[in-house]
Amino acid sequence: MRKKRTACLLLLPLFAVTALSLLACGSVLAQSLGVIPAFGLEEPTLDYYRNALTSPAFHSALLVSLRVALLSALAAASLGTVLCAALVRVCRARGAMVSLIRLPILVPHTVTALFAILLLSQTGLVSRCAWALGLIDDPGQFPQLLFTPGYGGTILAYLWKEVPFVAYFTLALMAGVSATLGEAAENLGASPLRSFLTVTLPLSLPAVSQAFLIIFLFAFGGYELPLLLGATVPKALPVYAHLAYMHPDLRQRPAAMALYGVILLLSAAMAALYGLLTHRLLRKIGGGR
Amino acid sequence: MKLEIENLSVALEGRDILRGVSLRVEEGEFLSLLGPSGCGKTTLLKTVAGIIAPRSGGIRLDGEDLTGLPPHKRGVVILFQDIRLFPHMTAAENVSFPLRMQGVGRRERLEQAEELLSRVRLPGWGPRRVESFSGGERQRVALARALAAKPRLLLLDEPFSALDENLREDMRALVLSLHREFHMTTVLVTHDREEALSMSGRVALLFDGAVEQCGTPREVYLHPATRRAADYFGGCTCLDGEVRGGLFHCSLVTLPASLPEGRYTLCLREQMWRPAGNGPYALTVKEVRFRGPETMVALAAEDGTLFHKRFPGPAPFQAGDVLRFHLDVGDPVLFPREEGL
Amino acid sequence: MRRNVLLRLFLAAAVLCILLPAAVLVLWSAAARWSWPSLLPERWSARTVRELLFGSQDLWRLLGSSMSLGSGAAGLSTLIGLLTARAVSLYDFPGKGLVRFAGLLPLLIPGTVFATGIHLVLLRLGLADTAAGVLLVHVMTALPYSISILTDVTAALGGALEEQAAVLGAGPVRAFFAISLPELMPGVLSSLSMAFILSYSQYFTTLIVGGGRVKTLALVMVPYIQGGDRSLASVYALAFTGSALLVSALFEALIRHWQKRGDRL
Numbered sequence: 021m022r023k024k025r026t027a028c029l030l031l032l033p034l035f036a037v038t039a040l041s042l043l044a045c046g047s048v049l050a051q052s053l054g055v056i057p058a059f060g061l062e063e064p065t066l067d068y069y070r071n072a073l074t075s076p077a078f079h080s081a082l083l084v085s086l087r088v089a090l091l092s093a094l095a096a097a098s099l100g101t102v103l104c105a106a107l108v109r110v111c112r113a114r115g116a117m118v119s120l121i122r123l124p125i126l127v128p129h130t131v132t133a134l135f136a137i138l139l140l141s142q143t144g145l146v147s148r149c150a151w152a153l154g155l156i157d158d159p160g161q162f163p164q165l166l167f168t169p170g171y172g173g174t175i176l177a178y179l180w181k182e183v184p185f186v187a188y189f190t191l192a193l194m195a196g197v198s199a200t201l202g203e204a205a206e207n208l209g210a211s212p213l214r215s216f217l218t219v220t221l222p223l224s225l226p227a228v229s230q231a232f233l234i235i236f237l238f239a240f241g242g243y244e245l246p247l248l249l250g251a252t253v254p255k256a257l258p259v260y261a262h263l264a265y266m267h268p269d270l271r272q273r274p275a276a277m278a279l280y281g282v283i284l285l286l287s288a289a290m291a292a293l294y295g296l297l298t299h300r301l302l303r304k305i306g307g308g309r
Numbered sequence: 310m311k312l313e314i315e316n317l318s319v320a321l322e323g324r325d326i327l328r329g330v331s332l333r334v335e336e337g338e339f340l341s342l343l344g345p346s347g348c349g350k351t352t353l354l355k356t357v358a359g360i361i362a363p364r365s366g367g368i369r370l371d372g373e374d375l376t377g378l379p380p381h382k383r384g385v386v387i388l389f390q391d392i393r394l395f396p397h398m399t400a401a402e403n404v405s406f407p408l409r410m411q412g413v414g415r416r417e418r419l420e421q422a423e424e425l426l427s428r429v430r431l432p433g434w435g436p437r438r439v440e441s442f443s444g445g446e447r448q449r450v451a452l453a454r455a456l457a458a459k460p461r462l463l464l465l466d467e468p469f470s471a472l473d474e475n476l477r478e479d480m481r482a483l484v485l486s487l488h489r490e491f492h493m494t495t496v497l498v499t500h501d502r503e504e505a506l507s508m509s510g511r512v513a514l515l516f517d518g519a520v521e522q523c524g525t526p527r528e529v530y531l532h533p534a535t536r537r538a539a540d541y542f543g544g545c546t547c548l549d550g551e552v553r554g555g556l557f558h559c560s561l562v563t564l565p566a567s568l569p570e571g572r573y574t575l576c577l578r579e580q581m582w583r584p585a586g587n588g589p590y591a592l593t594v595k596e597v598r599f600r601g602p603e604t605m606v607a608l609a610a611e612d613g614t615l616f617h618k619r620f621p622g623p624a625p626f627q628a629g630d631v632l633r634f635h636l637d638v639g640d641p642v643l644f645p646r647e648e649g650l
Numbered sequence: 651m652r653r654n655v656l657l658r659l660f661l662a663a664a665v666l667c668i669l670l671p672a673a674v675l676v677l678w679s680a681a682a683r684w685s686w687p688s689l690l691p692e693r694w695s696a697r698t699v700r701e702l703l704f705g706s707q708d709l710w711r712l713l714g715s716s717m718s719l720g721s722g723a724a725g726l727s728t729l730i731g732l733l734t735a736r737a738v739s740l741y742d743f744p745g746k747g748l749v750r751f752a753g754l755l756p757l758l759i760p761g762t763v764f765a766t767g768i769h770l771v772l773l774r775l776g777l778a779d780t781a782a783g784v785l786l787v788h789v790m791t792a793l794p795y796s797i798s799i800l801t802d803v804t805a806a807l808g809g810a811l812e813e814q815a816a817v818l819g820a821g822p823v824r825a826f827f828a829i830s831l832p833e834l835m836p837g838v839l840s841s842l843s844m845a846f847i848l849s850y851s852q853y854f855t856t857l858i859v860g861g862g863r864v865k866t867l868a869l870v871m872v873p874y875i876q877g878g879d880r881s882l883a884s885v886y887a888l889a890f891t892g893s894a895l896l897v898s899a900l901f902e903a904l905i906r907h908w909q910k911r912g913d914r915l
Contacts, residue, residue, distance in 0.1 A: 027741035031749060033730040034797075037790050038752040044767030045759060051770070103664055106657040117661065123668055126898055128851035128868060131887045134875045135671035138678060138884070143686045145674055151687040159686050180667065204393035206381045207358055208458050209410040215381075218406075222397050234757075241760025243854050248875060258762040265766060277766075284763045291758060 045284060052281035054274045061274070068278035078279070080254035088171050088256065089240035092178040097232040099179065100186020101224070104194050105216060107187060113195035124184045129177075133248035136177040140165045166249050171256070173249045178242075182235045189234075190227040197223045233294050237287050257283060310371045310384075310461040310494050311336045312357070317366035319349070319356050326352045327518045329366070334462075334496060336371075339488055341505035342498045344515035345541070350498040351390070353515070354464045357496075358385045370461055381410075386460035390467045392451045394439045400426060400450050401435030407458035425453040428490075429483065445476045452484070456491065463488075465497045469504070481508060502542055506530060514538055536644045539576045546616050548575045549646060557643060560612040561590075564641050572646040579618045581637050582608075588633040592616065594626045608632065675891070678884035698885040707870055713893065716850055716866040719781065720897075723788035723849035728841045730789070731796030732804075732834075739805040753797040756790050764791075765858040772859060779861035787859045788852055792845035799844065803837030835908045843901035850894055867893075 050056075053064040072078050103121070111117045124132075139145045147162035156162055166173035198220045205215035246256030255263070261283060264276035312334040319327040326349045334340045342350050355361045357368055359380035368375045375383055386407075394403050401422040408418035423435050429449040439450060448468060455463060465484070469477040485508060488495050499505050505512050506526040513523040522534040533539035536547065550559025552573050557566040559575060566573075582590075592608035595615070604624040608616045626632070678684065682695030703709055738749060756764065768787050769778055777783035807830060815825035831838075856869050867890050874883040 024741070024743050027737045027743050030733045030737035030741075034734045034749070034752060034793075037730070037793060038755055040768065040771060040786075041755050041759065041764070041790065043771045044764060046767075047770040048763055048767040102660060106661045106664075110654060110657050110661060117665070120665060120668060123895075126847055126894060127891060128853065130851075130853055130868065130872055130875060131891055134883055134887050135675070137875070138674045138880065139671060145670070145689075148687045148689055152689060180671075183664075184668075200389075200391065201393055201395060203360060203380075204387075204389060205395075205406070206379075207360070207385075207387055208407040208454065209381050210406075211381050211410075212379075214410065218409075219395055223395075237758070237760070241762060243762050244872075248872070258760070262762060262766075280763045280766055283760050287760050288758070 048277055048280050048284065051274055052277035056273065059270065059273075068274045069281065071275065072278045072282060077254070077260070078257075078282075081257040081260040082282075084169075084171060084246075084250075084254050085240050085257040088174055088178070088246065089236045092175050092182060092239045093232050093236035095175070096179055096182035096186050096235050097228055099183045100231065101190065101221070101228055103183055103187040104190045104224070105220075107191060108195050108198050108220075109212070109216075113191055118188075118191070121184045121187055124181045125188065127181065129181070129242070129244040130248065132177050132181055133245055135180065136166065136173050136249055140173055140176060167251050169251045169254060171246065171250050174245050174256075177245050177249055178235075178239055182239075185235070186228065186231040189231045190224055193227045194220060194224040229298050233291065233298075236294075237291060240290075241283055241287060312462055312494060312496070313367075313369040314353075314357070315367045315369075317353070317356065317368065318364045319352055319361060320364050321352065321361070325518060327356070327363075330515075330518070330520055332513055332520060332523065334494055336494055337492045339485075339495045339497070339508065339510045341509035341512045342496060342515055343502065343505040343512055343541075344500065346500060348515045349518040350500075350515055351466055354387055354466050354496070354498055357462070358387050358464060359383050360387075384459075384461035385464065386455045386458045386462070387464045387466055388451055388455050388468050390470065392447050394442075394447055394450055394454075396440055398439070399435060400431070400437050400439055400442075403439060403450055404435075404453045404457050406454060422453070422457065425457055426450070428456075428487065429453045444472055445480065448472065448480060449483070452487070456487065460493065463493050463495045465495065467498055467500065470499075470501070477504075484508075514541065516541075531642075532640070533576065533642060536574060536576070539642065539644070544617070545576050545578045546614065548577065548614065549573075550575060552643075557641065561610050561614060562636060562638075564638060566641060566643055568643060573643045574646050575638075576642040576644070577616070577636075577638070579616065581639070582616065582618050583635040583637055584632060585635045586633060588635040590634045590636055591631050592634060594628055594630040594632060596628060597624065597626050599623055672891075675884050675888055678880050679888045681881050684881075698881045701882060702885045702889055709867075709889065712865060712867045712870055713889075715781070715864070716868065717893075717897075719785060719788060719864075719866060720846040720850040722785050723792055724842045724846040726785070726789045727792040727796040727845040728800070728838060730793060731800040731841055732838070734797050735800035735804040738801055740809045753801075754794050757794045761854055765855045768855075769858050769861075778859065779863045781860075781864050784856055784860045784864045787855050788849040789845075791852065791855060792848045795844050795848065796841040799837050799841045800834070803834050807833050836905050839901055839905045839908065843898055843905075846897060846901075847894060850897075 052068060053066070054061050054068055055064050107113055107118060107121065137144065141147070142159045142162045142164060147156070147159055150156045150162060165176065198216075201223065202215050202220045205219045206212060210218065241258055242256075243258045243262065247259050250256055250259065257279070261276060261279035264272060264279055267273075267276065312332075314330055314332040317327055317330045318325070330349075330353060332340075342353065344350055352361060356363050357375075359375065359378060363376075370383070370385070375385075395406065398406070401419050404422035404425055405413075405418040408421060413421070419435065423433075426432060426434055429452050431446065431449055431453075434446075434450075439447060442450065452468075468484075469480050472480060481504065484495075484497075487493075497505070497508065506529075509526060511524060512526050512529045514521040514529060516537055522529055522538050524532075529538065530542055533542070539545050539547070548559045548561060550557055550573060552558075552566050552568050552570050554570075555565060555567060557564045557568075557573060557575060562575075564575070582592075590610070592610055594606055595609050596607040598605045598607075603619045603621055604626075606618055606620060606624060606626055608618060610616065620626075677691055679698055680694050680696070681691035682693040682697065684691035734749075734753060737743075738746060738753075759767075765787070768790070772778040772783045772786070775783075777786065811829050811833070812822070812825045815829050816822065820828065850866075851868055852866070853868050853872060856864060856866050860869070867886075871883075871886045871890055874886050877883065
């Protein structure tokens with residue numbers, strides 16, 4: 021076919037970018053092992069990892085991030101699938117509604133945090149509506165969703181962006197399946213609901229599960245929302261790590277890098293594990309599409 | 310189940326697809342819906358099945374008005390052109406799907422599925438996943454699945470067009486035998502003329518969203534109602550002329566015709582030309598094309614009109630030869646000629 | 651149909667959830683006084699707008715730097731995306747799977763780790779705390795999306811048209827610009843739009859890699875969000891979101907115009 025040399029030339033910029041990415045990861049890992057020539061540290065050591073992994077502050081931070089990531093991803097996947105089904109069934113996956121659903125994807129997490137503050141804080145709009153409905157008399161009676169160790173506000177803010185993301189990500193697949201196989205199922209005697217549950221939904225799962233992984237990893241490693249909406253104690257892991265990184269004592273640097281290293285390695289491990297699990301599961305359901 | 314379609318009009322995305330289609334299919338009958346692509350055959354099927362809503366007109370199955378009834382309650386099953394087997398289910402699960410929807414228990418429905426698979430000559434194929442099946446095998450599973458739904462009306466949307474020639478013959482025979490066995494009212498949509506003529510009890514010609522003619526295969530082929538119908542089956546040459554005093558006159562031939570005076574077109578099919586050494590018509594060979602089992606010969610009459618006739622095997626003719634024919638017109642097919650046509 | 655009613659309600663709730671925050675943002679931006687439990691501001695004022703336009707932050711310079719950074723990132727990301735998409739879709743070589751994985755790599759690395767690590771690398775390259783460094787990192791972040799979009803359209807188009815042009819005497823570069831590029835335009839515009847929005851919205855990467863020297867609107871907005879002045883925070887967020895949506899809408903219009911042009915041909 022075409023010349024391999026041309027292909028190589030075309031791919032040079034990508035190679036350069038990939039090299040930089042790998043170097044970035046390598047630098048973090050190197051420094052986490054205590055290798056920082058600029059500070060005179062030459063010996064690789066696992067001490068910083070050991071200290072990190074045994075610190076109780078780290079444990080609570082890790083738990084927070086895992087919890088936020090898991091709950092956000094699960095809720096977003098479920099609600100996003102329902103939203104997608106609604107778009108397919110009611111709007112036939114076209115029109116102004118679909119464009120509207122895409123809007124939250126364009127809004128950055130920082131602005132989403134402000135939305136959460138304006139609506140969900142104890143003096144926010146929802147609280148005022150509760151007063152108007154006679155449910156509360158005092159802002160203090162409105163449940164605290166923001167800045168709590170439960171990170172409820174953070175999860176809700178993630179949902180605002182991620183539910184439309186799941187819907188949009190799954191839309192093309194679900195619309196296609198529904199129009200052909202879903203239609204055939206109804207023709208064979210399945211009510212629209214049964215057709216959705218037995219045919220359309222199982223065959224749309226590959227897209228939903230991919231979206232789940234993307235959201236999970238993103239929420240796990242996310243910084244902006246936990247910083248702006250989370251509690252001061254316990255912190256989310258990326259916030260905790262960045263704070264350590266900003267420590268004025270530069271000898272603390274490897275400790276911070278160890279925290280980043282944990283985030284990196286955990287993310288990679290979870291992605292790999294998830295890939296293995298779903299590959300086998302999806303082969304059973306959808307035949308490895 | 311008897312199907313009655315009355316004055317059905319369907320529009321899709323602003324365009325009129327079906328204009329006042331009326332059709333009747335008797336109980337247990339096999340009807341072919343024949344027509345060129347884009348004439349609305351698939352739309353008609355989908356409207357009868359309830360997938361598309363008509364703009365006006367009525368559909369009745371055994372007297373019951375289907376308007377407003379959702380697709381899954383009509384008992385009208387379509388075998389789609391793109392087959393649409395469920396990829397995440399085995400063959401048996403696919404076939405037993407309608408039974409599952411009817412509430413039949415798992416063991417019983419899988420047994421019935423196995424039986425149906427045997428009927429379509431795939432015995433024991435139940436536990437296999439459908440993705441590895443060939444085109445013909447998938448078609449057969451889809452057929453079994455359609456039968457499992459115990460349809461009151463079976464609609465086939467060009468089911469054989471994607472298959473190889475040899476496979477098509479087998480599938481046609483299978484469909485016909487199942488039709489006989491289950492006594493099911495069946496409508497087959499196709500653009501293959503030979504298929505329609507050979508398989509059906511009656512053929513309905515659909516042009517531009519309306520029924521041009523409906524009758525037995527012989528009626529439709531030998532006595533086409535319009536020139537378009539005659540042209541559709543091909544192999545016919547049309548001669549313009551006029552009827553005067555009970556006779557049709559054109560440049561080549563004069564025939565008795567008990568029709569009112571006026572301008573008419575005569576439709577001649579190639580079988581009407583009978584080679585005979587003493588025949589009254591002399592045609593000159595213009596072109597000879599050998600095609601294997603037959604030879605296509607182009608012949609010109611005295612007035613220059615071109616006719617095509619197929620001769621079996623390699624015919625010993627050359628350009629310039631003069632051949633003599635009888636013309637067996639039988640019951641002449643004459644269409645009134647309109648101004649400007 | 652009963653089920654459709656439930657779905658329609660769900661859609662209505664979704665629309666409410668999306669539009670309500672935007673409405674509240676606008677209200678807060680113009681509110682002089684909006685205390686609990688009023689549902690609408692009690693007093694209006696243009697204070698925040700004045701602060702935004704003429705205040706301590708130079709809005710126009712911020713917009714300028716954010717927009718130029720965004721445009722640069724969009725252009726570079728799309729260019730590299732085109733080259734990569736071409737290589738992957740139209741050429742045959744071993745290790746394509748690896749190349750595809752490389753294209754996705756920045757997506758798989760957690761943002762904080764990526765920003766911190768890249769900052770270390772850029773330090774050694776002398777690009778840390780510079781606009782060029784920030785631009786580079788924005789391009790790296792947007793690249794997976796560009797590659798994804800452009801690979802789809804390039805693969806869909808295939809090499810058939812260019813082969814035809816070559817047979818008719820056109821050189822490869824000419825064939826690309828005259829024949830393929832017009833067909834790829836919707837994908838190119840889509841990639842430009844996506845990459846722009848991504849760069850425009852970057853906070854953590856700009857913060858770390860820019861070292862505080864590169865100021866963008868996305869960056870400057872955050873201390874206001876953390877602060878207590880909801881009106882001021884809202885007006886900055888409004889300026890940001892409004893400008894982002896404007897650019898996005900512009901690209902959407904361009905894409906639609908281009909597709910209609912294609913339909914007419």
